[in-house]
Amino acid sequence: MFSEMPERTRLATAGAQATVASNLQRQRGSEQLKGNIFFALLLLAVAFALIGLIALIVQSAIKGAPAFGLNLITEGPSTINPEDAGFRPAIIGSIYLILGVILLVVPIGVGSAIYLEEYADGTKWWNRLIELNVQNLAGVPSIIYGILGLAFIVRGPLDLGFILAAGSLTLALLVLPTVILASREAIRAVPPSIRDGSLALGATQWQTIRRQVLPASIPGMATGVILAVSRALGEAAPLLLVGAAQFVTFNPQPFSADGYSAMPVLIYNYALRPQDEFRVLAAAGVVIMLIVLLLLNSFAVWLRNRYEQQW
Amino acid sequence: MNSNGEEGKVESQMTAKKKSTEKALSRKIEVAERRLPSASEAVGEPVFGLEGVGVSYGGKVAVRDVSMTIGAKEITALIGPSGCGKSTLLRCLNRMNDLVPSAEVFGKCLYHGTDLYGPEVDPVEVRKLIGMVFQKPNPFPKSIYDNIAFGPKVLGLPDVEERVERALRSAALWDEVKDRLDDNAYGMSGGQQQRLCIARCIAVDPDVILMDEPCSALDPISSGKIEDLMLELKEDFSIVIVTHNMQQAARVSDKTAFLIVELDSTEENRWGQLVEYDETEKIFTNPADSRTEDYVTGKVG
Ligand SMILES: Nc1ncnc2c1ncn2[C@@H]1O[C@H](COP(=O)(O)OP(=O)(O)O)[C@@H](O)[C@H]1O
Ligand SMILES: [Mg+2]
Numbered sequence: 001m002f003s004e005m006p007e008r009t010r011l012a013t014a015g016a017q018a019t020v021a022s023n024l025q026r027q028r029g030s031e032q033l034k035g036n037i038f039f040a041l042l043l044l045a046v047a048f049a050l051i052g053l054i055a056l057i058v059q060s061a062i063k064g065a066p067a068f069g070l071n072l073i074t075e076g077p078s079t080i081n082p083e084d085a086g087f088r089p090a091i092i093g094s095i096y097l098i099l100g101v102i103l104l105v106v107p108i109g110v111g112s113a114i115y116l117e118e119y120a121d122g123t124k125w126w127n128r129l130i131e132l133n134v135q136n137l138a139g140v141p142s143i144i145y146g147i148l149g150l151a152f153i154v155r156g157p158l159d160l161g162f163i164l165a166a167g168s169l170t171l172a173l174l175v176l177p178t179v180i181l182a183s184r185e186a187i188r189a190v191p192p193s194i195r196d197g198s199l200a201l202g203a204t205q206w207q208t209i210r211r212q213v214l215p216a217s218i219p220g221m222a223t224g225v226i227l228a229v230s231r232a233l234g235e236a237a238p239l240l241l242v243g244a245a246q247f248v249t250f251n252p253q254p255f256s257a258d259g260y261s262a263m264p265v266l267i268y269n270y271a272l273r274p275q276d277e278f279r280v281l282a283a284a285g286v287v288i289m290l291i292v293l294l295l296l297n298s299f300a301v302w303l304r305n306r307y308e309q310q311w
Numbered sequence: 312m313n314s315n316g317e318e319g320k321v322e323s324q325m326t327a328k329k330k331s332t333e334k335a336l337s338r339k340i341e342v343a344e345r346r347l348p349s350a351s352e353a354v355g356e357p358v359f360g361l362e363g364v365g366v367s368y369g370g371k372v373a374v375r376d377v378s379m380t381i382g383a384k385e386i387t388a389l390i391g392p393s394g395c396g397k398s399t400l401l402r403c404l405n406r407m408n409d410l411v412p413s414a415e416v417f418g419k420c421l422y423h424g425t426d427l428y429g430p431e432v433d434p435v436e437v438r439k440l441i442g443m444v445f446q447k448p449n450p451f452p453k454s455i456y457d458n459i460a461f462g463p464k465v466l467g468l469p470d471v472e473e474r475v476e477r478a479l480r481s482a483a484l485w486d487e488v489k490d491r492l493d494d495n496a497y498g499m500s501g502g503q504q505q506r507l508c509i510a511r512c513i514a515v516d517p518d519v520i521l522m523d524e525p526c527s528a529l530d531p532i533s534s535g536k537i538e539d540l541m542l543e544l545k546e547d548f549s550i551v552i553v554t555h556n557m558q559q560a561a562r563v564s565d566k567t568a569f570l571i572v573e574l575d576s577t578e579e580n581r582w583g584q585l586v587e588y589d590e591t592e593k594i595f596t597n598p599a600d601s602r603t604e605d606y607v608t609g610k611v612g
Contacts, residue, residue: 121412193449197508200407201462201515202439211465216452 057290064284067277072284076249077266082277087285090266093164093244093252094233097262100168100254101175101232102225108172109179109228110214110221116180117187118209138177145174146238154242162243164252164260170242171235175228182224186217219307226300230293236264263289329424335440336425336432355382358519358549359404363418366399366408373399374583376418379568386541386550388564388591390557391606395570396583397553398446401521403427404551405441406434439466442512444522448504450496450511455488458496458507462515474514482510483540502533509540513548520544522552526559538563557607560591567594569603 075086112134120127149170153160160166190213198208240246245259246269252260263285271282352358357380365375374396381387389397399408406427408414420427427437451458459475468474475492479485484506488499496507505525512520522541526534534556541550541563554560560567568588574581587594587603598604605611 123412191449193445193447194451196407196410196443196445197449197451197511198461198465199410200405200438200443200445201465201511202435202442203462203465204435207465211461212451 057287060283060286060290064280064282064287067280067284068287072281072288077247077270078249082275082281085277085281087263087266087281087288089248089251090261090263093248093260094263096164096252096254096260097168097171097239098229098233100165101172101229104169104172105176105179105228106225109176109225110183112176112180113183113187113221114209114214117184118205118213134177134180138181142174142235143237143241145170146241148173149238149242161257162245162259163257164254167239167242167244167260167262168254170238171232174235174238175232178228178231179221179224182227183217183221186220186224187213189220190216219303223300223304226296226303230296230300233296234264234289234293236262236268239265240268332423333425333431336422336427336436352383354384357381358383358423359551360421360424361418362421364400364403364420365417366396366403367415367417368411369413372580372582374570377570377585378418379585379588381549381551382566383549384545384547385565386545386552386563388560388567389551389553389570390555390560390567391570391583391586392572392611393555394581394583395572397570398523399583400570401523401551401553402443404519404521405443406437407443409434439515440517441519441521442515442517444505444508444512444520444525446524447528448501448508450499450504450507453496454493455496455499455507456492459511459514462511466515468515478510478514481513481544482506483536483543484510500533502529502536505529505533505537506540509537509544513544517548519549519551522550524553524555527555534559557595557609561595564591567591569594569598569600569606571602571606 071084072086073091074088075084076088077090078085116127116131116134120130122128122131149166152158153166153169154162158166158169160169194212194216195208198212199205203211236244239262243259244262244265246261246265248259248261250258252258267282267285267289270278270285273279359379359381361377361379361381364377366373377400389400391397399414402408403416403420404422404427408416416428422437422441425432451461453461456475459478460471462468463471463474476485479488484503487503488494488507496504499507505528509520509525526537529537538559541552544550545565552560552564566588567590569586570583571586572581573584587598587600589599593599594603595607598607602611
């Protein structure tokens with residue numbers, strides 16, 4: 001009996017060791033092959049996206065090279081001497097449009113996000129309806145917003161006319177859902193324990209939101225706003241509908257009915273013209289837009305990484 | 312001693328006290344007026360009187376029928392197996408359960424004679440007087456200084472800087488952090504973070520400090536420091552602590568309440584219930600209930 005025990009134990013231990021060793025061994029055969037194929041496919045997808053982007057930049061840069069120069073930003077469009085033409089009114093128009101978008105979207109977007117995250121009772125049907133709609137609106141094509149802007153902002157109830165501010169308002173509506181979703185995400189990332197800590201000190205709900213939740217979620221919100229702005233910056237379709245004229249030779253004013261233009265709209269116009277000079281200009285305009293958009297997006301990524309909280 | 316006049320006087324003092332508590336809980340009191348209800352209280356005088364307190368979450372009872380009196384400037388420990396409703400009961404005492412929409416509180420939760428769940432009572436005012444330290448240290452993502460200063464600032468208390476220093480000294484943290492008050496609190500060790508949370512709580516001059524397993528995330532040395540701290544703090548504050556560590560309850564507390572999980576005959580419904588509440592020494596050496604004895608001697612866990 002006693003002499004048997006160590007032997008049994010020894011056998012059991014050896015068995016267990018063998019099982020563990022075999023479990024730790026590298027998986028062979030079809031599983032590994034599948035893994036490798038999947039990895040290769042993923043790599044291919046990334047390469048495809050990257051190559052597309054690089055090709056676009058290189059091609060535009062080569063094509064637009066003859067037009068590179070200060071006159072791109074200092075001069076306006078001109079049919080008489082297209083060699084000297086540039087994008088000045090469109091750049092100014094785009095800057096105004098974007099400033100308007102930021103002015104509208106930050107308070108409304110952040111306010112809605114605070115309401116939905118901190119105050120709304122998710123069990124009530126109207127709050128769920130709002131949530132669902134915000135999510136759906138984020139996926140609505142931009143041309144629809146153009147039609148909406150034309151019917152409700154330019155004409156209809158608001159009746160602003162074809163002014164730049166109407167363009168801002170339309171673009172703001174277009175990117176608002178994105179800003180709301182990003183801001184909600186940022187607010188949700190603040191752990192409940194922070195709210196509990198603040199409330200347990202006798203802070204009110206508003207003090208807690210204002211002094212704990214919002215400061216902690218500002219980087220995330222800013223990232224969302226920048227991404228939304230870069231989307232608004234690139235939109236041409238809705239602007240065409242709400243009156244961004246394609247060929248404006250003077251500097252636009254936010255509330256003037258004389259007309260305004262924007263970068264993507266003017267690029268579109270230049271690209272459609274038969275003369276080669278204008279095609280070159282269009283390519284140069286694309287390069288400007290790409291640079292600005294890449295800078296904006298890199299800034300957003302940097303911001304997110306820099307201020308990402310380790311809770 | 313035996314005269315009716317004396318009794319009457321005590322009676323009227325009691326009502327005056329209750330009145331001032333009621334006032335403190337129901338509306339914003341002037342800063343100068345801010346007086347702690349039990350600041351002048353003798354050890355052991357009742358702070359909380361629970362009468363048949365129960366809590367349910369979405370209709371499911373989590374803890375029921377708890378009646379006990381919690382004394383001033385003492386440490387009262389709540390012990391019992393996990394899920395018996397210790398945290399739930401503790402969170403009743405400063406209305407933190409209000410933050411859980413499905414939670415419902417039954418019974419009477421008297422604080423210096425005023426029902427905390429009375430219609431006049433503002434939960435924000437309750438939390439100003441009854442602070443809380445949580446299981447996991449939860450400093451704000453701010454500097455050490457701002458962590459402490461936050462409470463006094465939002466409550467509009469005077470002398471914020473002095474308060475910060477005083478609170479850090481009371482929490483035995485001043486010497487460790489006085490040279491890096493502007494550093495982010497997340498750079499501190501877990502034990503320091505928890506003492507920071509205690510200091511944050513003290514900085515607003517509460518009357519009571521509730522602690523929900525404050526040492527469960529800490530190493531033994533940090534836990535020891537917090538236990539020492541609690542013993543010092545009970546000179547000025549009434550403390551209620553939830554702990555799963557029975558040695559800790561035995562070491563620091565004056566009174567101990569033991570709760571268990573009760574099952575109904577179908578074993579479908581389970582709820583927490585108070586088994587025994589007494590002097591800590593009695594609970595650990597000579598408990599009245601055999602279930603308490605089994606628990607404190609480690610026979611069941
Ligand atoms: N927010 C909540 N929502 C629903 N049920 C809860 C909630 N918090 C606690 N409970 C339930 O209440 C009971 C008691 O929990 P708790 O008070 O956390 O116990 P303890 O702190 O003693 O471990 C448990 O059954 C738990 O599932
Ligand atoms: Mg608990």
